Amino acid sequence: MSxxxxxxxxxxxxxxxxxxxxxxxxRLWHWVNALCIVTLAATGYVIASPLPTVAxxxxxxxxxxxxxxxxxxxAYVFAIGFLVRIYWAVVGNHHARQLFLLPVADAAWxxxxxxxxxxxxxxxxxxxxxxxxxxxxHFFMFLFVTVAGVLMIFTGFALYGEGKGLGSWxxxxxxWVIPFLGGSQAVHSWHHLGMWGIVCFAIIHVYAAIREDxxxxxxxxxxxxxxxxxxxx
Amino acid sequence: xxxxxxxxxxxxGITRRSFVKFCSLTATSLGLGPAFxxxxxxxxxxxxxxxxxxxxxxxxxxxxxxxxRSAHPLAKDVVLSMLSLDYDDTLMxxxxxxxEAILDEITKKYxxxxxxxxxxxxxxxxxxxxxxxxGRPFVxxxxxxxxxxxxxxxxxxxxxxxxxxxxxxxxxxxxxxxKVITDKPIIKVPGCPPIAEVMTGVVxxxxxxxxxxxxxxxxxxxxxxxxxxxxxxxxxxxxxxxxFVEQWDDDSARKGYCLYKMGCKGPTTxxxxxTVRWNxxxxxxxxxxxxxxxCSEEGFWDKGGFYERVTDIKQFGVESNADKVGGTVAxxxxxxxxxxxxxxxxxxxxxxxxxxxxxQGDR
Numbered sequence: 001m002s003x004x005x006x007x008x009x010x011x012x013x014x015x016x017x018x019x020x021x022x023x024x025x026x027r028l029w030h031w032v033n034a035l036c037i038v039t040l041a042a043t044g045y046v047i048a049s050p051l052p053t054v055a056x057x058x059x060x061x062x063x064x065x066x067x068x069x070x071x072x073x074x075a076y077v078f079a080i081g082f083l084v085r086i087y088w089a090v091v092g093n094h095h096a097r098q099l100f101l102l103p104v105a106d107a108a109w110x111x112x113x114x115x116x117x118x119x120x121x122x123x124x125x126x127x128x129x130x131x132x133x134x135x136x137x138h139f140f141m142f143l144f145v146t147v148a149g150v151l152m153i154f155t156g157f158a159l160y161g162e163g164k165g166l167g168s169w170x171x172x173x174x175x176w177v178i179p180f181l182g183g184s185q186a187v188h189s190w191h192h193l194g195m196w197g198i199v200c201f202a203i204i205h206v207y208a209a210i211r212e213d214x215x216x217x218x219x220x221x222x223x224x225x226x227x228x229x230x231x232x233x
Numbered sequence: 234x235x236x237x238x239x240x241x242x243x244x245x246g247i248t249r250r251s252f253v254k255f256c257s258l259t260a261t262s263l264g265l266g267p268a269f270x271x272x273x274x275x276x277x278x279x280x281x282x283x284x285x286x287x288x289x290x291x292x293x294x295x296x297x298x299x300x301x302r303s304a305h306p307l308a309k310d311v312v313l314s315m316l317s318l319d320y321d322d323t324l325m326x327x328x329x330x331x332x333e334a335i336l337d338e339i340t341k342k343y344x345x346x347x348x349x350x351x352x353x354x355x356x357x358x359x360x361x362x363x364x365x366x367x368g369r370p371f372v373x374x375x376x377x378x379x380x381x382x383x384x385x386x387x388x389x390x391x392x393x394x395x396x397x398x399x400x401x402x403x404x405x406x407x408x409x410x411x412k413v414i415t416d417k418p419i420i421k422v423p424g425c426p427p428i429a430e431v432m433t434g435v436v437x438x439x440x441x442x443x444x445x446x447x448x449x450x451x452x453x454x455x456x457x458x459x460x461x462x463x464x465x466x467x468x469x470x471x472x473x474x475x476x477f478v479e480q481w482d483d484d485s486a487r488k489g490y491c492l493y494k495m496g497c498k499g500p501t502t503x504x505x506x507x508t509v510r511w512n513x514x515x516x517x518x519x520x521x522x523x524x525x526x527x528c529s530e531e532g533f534w535d536k537g538g539f540y541e542r543v544t545d546i547k548q549f550g551v552e553s554n555a556d557k558v559g560g561t562v563a564x565x566x567x568x569x570x571x572x573x574x575x576x577x578x579x580x581x582x583x584x585x586x587x588x589x590x591x592x593q594g595d596r
Binding site: 048049050051052053054057058059060061062063064065067068120122162163165166175176178179182183184185186188189192193195196197199200203204207211214215 | 449450451455459460461464470471472473474475476477479485490493494498500501502503527530531532536537542543544554555556558559560562563566567570573574576577580581
């Protein structure tokens with residue numbers, strides 16, 4: 001079931017009702033992912049623009065090495081987590097699938113998206129209720145978690161494969177990305193822009209989650225911890 | 234009767250001893266085991282000499298300049314005696330109609346059995362009039378000569394990628410060789426110019442083993458372009474340690490720290506400079522204190538400044554880079570979030586606690 005049913009008027013979303021939405025693996029993935037993204041963005045930034053030169057002999061220091069190690073380790077966790085999350089989208093409940101499917105053919109979804117947009121522009125007095133993600137959040141999560149995540153994994157492993165060398169599995173699987181995007185330098189630039197895209201998403205995502213937790217008619221932050229969404233009215 | 238390589242060399246006055254030395258050195262430089270030296274010798278002694286035609290398109294002759302300075306004198310002698318005897322309009326003695334007659338003769342006599350080396354590239358605009366070869370557009374000569382060749386060697390960044398004449402806006406519509414010739418095996422030997430030993434190594438490999446070397450995804454010989462400058466750079470320990478040159482005249486520069494922050498393109502450039510080096514292994518750009526400019530990479534002229542690590546993104550119209558774009562967008566997002574939060578709080582306060590949630594109901 002790809003389309004999130006609008007819960008309006010549904011018994012599920014009656015005031016005071018609680019619905020179990022996000023299963024354990026989805027919640028665990030969310031927080032592991034959050035940690036990975038913070039690590040990847042911070043280390044990635046200082047890989048592109050390194051910290052000031054350290055003093056002493058080269059043999060006594062390994063700063064850039066450790067930073068790159070942290071970046072690559074977090075990247076592996078991020079990529080493996082992404083694969084596990086895809087697996088869970090198949091075996092988990094229908095909310096687990098929402099992140100990977102955009103119901104672009106559904107008119108009600110579009111009208112919900114524009115309603116949500118008007119709610120953020122202060123043009124609507126009340127938001128609608130959703131058991132899963134609201135359509136606007138759904139749209140941006142698809143764009144900046146699913147699409148950008150894939151972009152970062154592909155470009156990232158392509159760049160990592162350059163260091164691992166010809167014949168490594170990273171090179172065999174992702175090496176084609178380098179000529180496809182016009183060379184190593186261009187892949188670096190795309191990887192970098194992808195980072196900024198995800199950073200912007202994270203800023204808005206955290207703000208929207210806190211705001212909706214306060215102002216909308218359902219729980220947000222506690223839902224990603226307990227998995228249960230409670231409707232307030 | 235077509236003579237063998239060995240006969241040609243002996244005729245050129247090269248001794249047997251020098252010849253055997255060359256064979257073992259070639260085996261080493263190609264990364265082959267000692268058992269291959271006699272095999273190379275055997276091949277050169279018995280195989281009929283494969284002629285090489287060297288065409289010049291839109292170029293600056295830096296590839297030829299590099300080539301004739303090959304550090305190993307014998308390699309130069311050997312390859313030059315293999316090449317220039319046939320056709321290289323820059324190096325050969327013949328000129329004018331005589332030269333063109335030789336070109337015609339080789340392509341007929343050795344039909345399907347000669348190697349075509351191309352330095353420079355063909356411009357396509359105005360029917361190829363921006364590069365005239367013997368009174369005809371170069372692109373015509375190239376197509377004609379390539380028709381019956383066994384394989385093509387694309388010398389340098391021009392023939393491999395397009396180089397400076399194909400940089401934006403590319404008024405002559407110069408294109409690399411593989412955009413014009415699509416039905417022949419092409420070996421790309423990029424660089425501006427390529428390293429002399431790499432050039433002679435590739436030619437020797439092709440001529441002795443009668444096959445093209447193993448190529449990577451983009452058609453470059455793996456033996457020379459399989460790794461980045463960065464992977465074998467002698468300053469790499471300083472990179473891993475986090476020791477960088479911050480300014481051209483600082484203490485780090487004098488100590489020979491990593492040039493990453495000065496825009497060195499070593500981490501994104503595939504070439505053999507950090508191992509083979511230049512001018513007989515004397516030095517290479519990074520060893521001389523300047524970052525790599527990435528001259529063997531595709532479209533390196535259009536890849537932003539030579540002195541920036543995070544390069545410009547020209548598509549945005551103004552000069553900008555990923556950090557400026559990303560940082561600006563992130564700052565705007567942050568400010569927007571703060572403003573939106575303020576308005577939300579204000580609106581909530583004005584409508585009274587929880588008032589925004591009453592009435593209306595669900596539609």
